[in-house]
Amino acid sequence: MGPTLGRRMLFATICAVAVATLYVAQPVLARIGGDLGLPEADLGRIVTAGQLGYLIGLALLVPLGDMLDRRKLIAGHLLLAGAGMALAAVADRLWLLLAGLALAGLFAVVVQTTVAFAADLADPAERGRTLGAVTSGVIIGILGARVLAGGLAALWGWRSVYVAFAVLLAGLTCLVLTLLPADPRDVRPAYGEVLASLGRLFRERLFLSRGLIAFFLFASFGTLWSGLALPLAAEPWHLSTAQTGLFGIAGLAGALGASRAGRWADAGRARLVTGGALVLLAASWSATGQASWSLWPVVVGVVVLDFAVQAVHVSNQHLLTTVYPHRTSSVIGGYMVFYSLGSAVGASATTAVFAAAGWAASSVLGAAFALCALIVWAVDRHTATETCPAPTDRCPQRAGAARP
Template sequence: MNRWARLLAAVVCGVAVASVYAGQPVLEPMGRDLGVPADALGGLVAAGQLGYLAGLVLLVPLGDVLDRRRLIAAHLALVAAGSALTAAAPDAPAAFAGLAVAGLFAVVVQTTVAHTAAVSPDAERGRDLGAVTSGVVIGILGGRVAAGALADVWGWRSVYLALAVLAAALAPLAFALPPAPARPDAPRYGRLLRSFGGLFVQPPFLGRGLVAFFLFASFGTLWSGMALPLAGPPRYLDETQIGLFGLAGLAGALGAARAGRWADAGHARRVTGLALALLLASWAAIGQLPWSLPLLVAGVIVLDFAVQAVHVSNQHALTAAYPDRAGSVIGGYMVFYSLGSALGAAATAALYDAAGWTGSAVLGAAFALCALAVRTIGDPATARGPRPSGRPAPCRSTPG
């Protein structure tokens, strides 16, 4: 993976994941235009998320059977089709269908991550994963800022039109990525799906997955709940102003791109523990939102730094432990990500009504503490997955 290939893979990930998250800042005008009641606006987000969850199980494992570059190109084209359908939707059912299709094939992100792990030398895998995963962060956080700005000028449909054009333009460029080594002994797709569930009872995978579940529950608590107190008294910030907080998160997350290099150098286990401790500490600053925006910004930067550092470390360790099943492992790992994010989003909304932002901050800190406890007690960092018979350990660094 040279610099151009890493940049291309990062852009692919950013555009694809934005098709799932970019609609969040424009839900109100989108629902008003399509005739979706206010109490059903969450369904617009859920349509993409449910499609994404189905894709993790059904589509990502295909990368362990087929040429991933062809899959990346095809899935990007279908993301473009789903985004275009959403942009042109005359009514709510058409929009729901478009969002579901875009979400289903947005799992091209995980296929790209698995391809990156497969073509990277052992000593550079962490660096490459860190760079590519930065594209995901830009898509999630930066996409919200861009979507708000586009919608203010040209309306919410312009957001999905722009995503459709970008995805369609990127599709043929997927073949510029370096080819992966041949896999003559690749399992059949049906057999791969049948064995998919078995991953969830293997200690190395389950440990990492549980850390990711609580990690992204804490992440979801912040990013799904923060708009509530910022939009209310005494600040009354609008959507564009709230979206700008994504820049603080972006700065923190991109700063953690070096976590991959630390993993390559053998420091990943130490970095994972430190990052989870920082995640817990960040909530002390985030909890000051009602009284201090500077402390909130500092907490957001630290939280996103910690989340990205652990996320890169998890993917580095799992792709090293299961080199022949990178697609399935990344897809399964991201199931924990999706469920954790959904839990954080749902729980923070419910708790905010009862206990205000203090309750949400305690919830986010509790999720962070659970992630740290799993990491400390279960010690998934030291667990190792099965190695192919007769092959040396695939990674020199200590997974962390």
């Protein structure tokens, strides 16, 4: 029997809150800098600290999910992430703030352990549906973090943002220990064996192809969400931070709409979902590229882009957890390395391109990332078909041909 609706909602909430800890600093950077007396050049380090901690956690902490009771592991990581948020809330010096954010980022990888646990608890016939529901929490956390942080900071200051998340994470820790089932393991591989297994994944065609698709997918995603505020704040719009944050609501609508992609994957249509969603992703940039002179097309483009990103993301994870059922934590953690690197590349590239050539050029960049993902999908599908002309789930290559 798979996770109940209540457990799926708990899993999704864990993902939303944990991933939001990586993004809540972005809308309040100016307030933090003013309060702590930081020069503008140092503000970027505040965001970077959490991201660096997250990357380290993906490599070193997520594989623990293939060894330990994941209920206790999730609870422990949530509590330690909350401690990082609490430390950031009381920080009166930059180094103390950075330490708190790095600690929170390190244990924010509880998201990947949660996704893997949810996938393992689900019946095979409903794994895609479960992943669709749970990973919706990730997109909600990414997009909703900016809106929530901006509102809290406007009412009670930037420190209230970190206090609120520390309390939320502590509350979720209690719910996890109360509501989730134990996760005993009959076989407990050594930590070194798990890390070696993770390293070997990067040499497997199926994993690499899904990872490269994720890299370009989230590079396109990062290009939009790290760059869209720039044309909206410029002429002729001059939108405030709060007004710009409202576009996140459109993104949420698209992401939640894509939760059905999991059911399509369960029905064996993941190949069509992945390819079709990547085409939609590329096409969405023709709408968002009009941000300098019209806003309604931007709303449409944001909805379509977030729908496409979530649909591909769910399909990728469905395939990987199906083909690697005995190391779901490692495979999800490794896959998310591509996600994290892609997001970082998109975020840094879009600001540089915008400064040099404007939003039209940034839109071309976002579309180019989407087309690269589509090329990887097409090449991988062709290669998998040649390697295993009769696809089955027992062969990774064949599974890749059946559900790319």
